[in-house]
Every structure is written in C-alpha cells, then in structure tokens.
Amino acid sequence: MNAQDVRLTDDVVVLRPWTEDDLPQMVRLFDDPEIAFRTPVTAPFDTRAARTHLETLRRAQEAGDRLCLAITAAEDDLPRGEVMLSFRDDSVGYAVGPAYRGRGLAARAVRLLTTYAHEVLDRPRMHLWIEADNAGSTGVARAAGYRPGDAEPMVVEDKGRRYPLLPWVHDRPDAGLA
Structure with a gap:
C-alpha cells in the first residue's frame, strides 16, 4: 500500500496525505494545550515540530508501521485534524484542531478509516x-460505532505523566467476533 495513493471520503470529510504545503496549518492545529496533554506531539508545536512530525509519519508509512492522513472537508482542502x-x-488515533471541534469531523474520519481497515486491509477488529x-x-x-472492549487498559508514559488508556473496539460486520 502506498500511503500517497490513499484518499478516502464520505462526501463531507476527505482524508488525504499530508503535504509540505500543510505545515503552517499543522502548526495552527497541533499547537494546542489539549492536544499536547492528550497526545505525544511536541509542545510547543512550531514549524520545526511540524516538519519533524511530517518526516516521522512519512518514515513510519514507508516502513509499513502506520497510515497517517489529514482530515479535510469536501468543500475545501484545508486540514482540520x-x-x-x-x-x-x-x-486508530486522531486529533482535531480546536477551531474545528464539535462538528463531527473526528467521528467521520474514524468511521472512514475504520471502514477502510476492515474492507480494504482486511482487519477484523480495530481499536x-x-x-x-x-x-x-x-x-x-x-x-464512530466503537464499543468498550474487555482488554486490560494500556498504561502510557508521556511528558512526565503516567495514565491508563481504556480499550474501545470495532468489529468488521462479517468478522463474527464477540
């Protein structure tokens, strides 16, 4: 799978690869206290951090570790998360910039990527x-159709903070998983 070829849409949200042109918007989205608190992104998140983030996600995609896409809208190409x-x-993980929260963008993006994982990548259960x-x-x-899972919480340490993450799961409709 070439990440540069992945473009997903539900006619409201468009998921597409990040580009160099997105770096200024990436700073506006991710230089946010809530994102810094809840995610492993660098804080403060400046142009240098955005460039590093883009390079890191590209390396991870090339290595086959992950797929990372900008959340945009069908009406324009501006990243919102x-x-x-x-x-x-x-x-699946996600972040939406503070100016774009409360519009259902994250749920739509998670649904799109989850469907892609189930149908195209043949992944029976997403977390x-x-x-x-x-x-x-x-x-x-x-x-996005996820439900609480029964796995043990995952304990994470980041930025001097140690905290548990609770599992949520989404099974492919035909997977027959409990």
Whole structure:
C-alpha cells in the first residue's frame, strides 16, 4: 500500500496525505494545550515540530508501521485534524484542531478509516485507546460505532505523566467476533 495513493471520503470529510504545503496549518492545529496533554506531539508545536512530525509519519508509512492522513472537508482542502492507523496493533488515533471541534469531523474520519481497515486491509477488529476522563473522545468512539472492549487498559508514559488508556473496539460486520 502506498500511503500517497490513499484518499478516502464520505462526501463531507476527505482524508488525504499530508503535504509540505500543510505545515503552517499543522502548526495552527497541533499547537494546542489539549492536544499536547492528550497526545505525544511536541509542545510547543512550531514549524520545526511540524516538519519533524511530517518526516516521522512519512518514515513510519514507508516502513509499513502506520497510515497517517489529514482530515479535510469536501468543500475545501484545508486540514482540520489528523487520523492515524497503526498496523502494529490495529488501532486508530486522531486529533482535531480546536477551531474545528464539535462538528463531527473526528467521528467521520474514524468511521472512514475504520471502514477502510476492515474492507480494504482486511482487519477484523480495530481499536481506540482512550483516557477514562476524555469525554470528547468517548463521544467520538460511540459516534464512530466503537464499543468498550474487555482488554486490560494500556498504561502510557508521556511528558512526565503516567495514565491508563481504556480499550474501545470495532468489529468488521462479517468478522463474527464477540
């Protein structure tokens, strides 16, 4: 799979590869205290951090570790966030810039990428890992058709913080998984 060929849409949201032209918008999206708190992105997130992020995601995609796409809208090509699929654990991650939250973009993006993982990549079960107090991400998970999973929480250490992430799962409709 060539990540540069992946473009997914539901006629409202368009998921497409990041480009060099997106770096200024990437800074506007990810230089946010909530994103810095909830994700492993660098803080503060400046142009240098954006360039490093783009290079890192491209290397990971070339190595076959993950697919990372900008969340844009069908009406224009402006990135509003990012959605990522990890091939190591079949998990999806996402972040939406503060100016674009509350519009259902994250749920649409997660649904699109989950469907792609099930139907194109033949992944029977997808995962989200969410902090218990993250009401926004819990809402995204439910809206995208995920349900709480029964796996043990994943403990993460990042930026001097240690916290558990709870599992959410989405089974391919024909997978027959419980």
